[in-house]
Amino acid sequence: MIVSSALMIWKGLMVITGSESPIVVVLSGSMEPAFHRGDLLFLTNRVEDPIRVGEIVVFRIEGREIPIVHRVLKIHEKQNGHIKFLTKGDNNAVDDRGLYKQGQHWLEKKDVVGRARGTDTVDSVIPPANSGTVELRNCVPLKKFVPYIGIVTILMNDYPKFKYAVLFLLGLFVLVHRE
Numbered sequence: 001m002i003v004s005s006a007l008m009i010w011k012g013l014m015v016i017t018g019s020e021s022p023i024v025v026v027l028s029g030s031m032e033p034a035f036h037r038g039d040l041l042f043l044t045n046r047v048e049d050p051i052r053v054g055e056i057v058v059f060r061i062e063g064r065e066i067p068i069v070h071r072v073l074k075i076h077e078k079q080n081g082h083i084k085f086l087t088k089g090d091n092n093a094v095d096d097r098g099l100y101k102q103g104q105h106w107l108e109k110k111d112v113v114g115r116a117r118g119t120d121t122v123d124s125v126i127p128p129a130n131s132g133t134v135e136l137r138n139c140v141p142l143k144k145f146v147p148y149i150g151i152v153t154i155l156m157n158d159y160p161k162f163k164y165a166v167l168f169l170l171g172l173f174v175l176v177h178r179e
Contacts, residue, residue, distance in 0.1 A: 002174070019045040019114035024058055025150030026069050027157070030089030031056070034071075038151035041069065043114025051075065051085055051109065056116035059087065062101045067113045070096055076106060084108055 013022040026039045034056070035041070043058055051057065053072050060067045070087040073095055077083050084106035088095040097105055156163035 017042075017044045017114065018047065019043045021058070021067065021113050024067065024069065024114070025153045027066065027154060028089075030091050031069055031071070032091045034090050035069065036148065038148040038154055040146035040150045041116045042146075044117050045112060045114040049115070051083060051112070051115070053085075057085075057087065057107075058113040058116070059107055059111045060113055061099060061111070068096070068099065069116070 010022075014020060016022075022043055024041050024043060026035045026037055026041065029037055041056070041058070051072060053075055055072045056069065057072055058067045058069050068087075070089045070092075072085050073088040074086040075083060076085065085108075086095050086097070086106055100107070152166075156166065
């Protein structure tokens with residue numbers, strides 16, 4: 001009953017938010033000071049919303065299992081309206097081109113799992129003249145939505161014995177408290 005209720009809530013959130021993963025945990029320090037390891041982010045992925053410079057996106061790269069949470073650094077719009085964008089972690093020295101698959105220099109909307117919500121927007125944008133590219137300058141830290149609550153997920157990934165202990169205790173709890 002508990003598992004089916006949780007699954008129904010998760011699927012309902014997927015439909016409401018339009019994201020295959022409506023809640024994610026920040027797993028690295030690449031977005032500090034905006035987000036820290038263990039922060040919980042709520043995502044949406046509405047097709048009609050344009051991707052903007054300064055926005056926090058969660059994207060998946062071909063060949064990598066775990067999605068990445070980073071900020072949109074530049075947007076390149078072609079004459080036909082097709083948009084590509086470049087990302088970067090706030091705490092990283094360089095953009096994410098080294099993370100993308102070989103030969104890929106920009107992300108596309110199809111790569112996006114979702115966009116972080118519950119954060120301040122960043123309006124520090126400089127559009128270079130006639131280049132078709134918009135670029136972010138002077139990044140402003142954002143508010144965390146739910147700080148550090150996802151640290152349990154990190155602990156379970158980093159320490160498998162901890163994960164099995166938690167699962168064992170949850171199973172024991174279910175068996176003992178059956179009515």
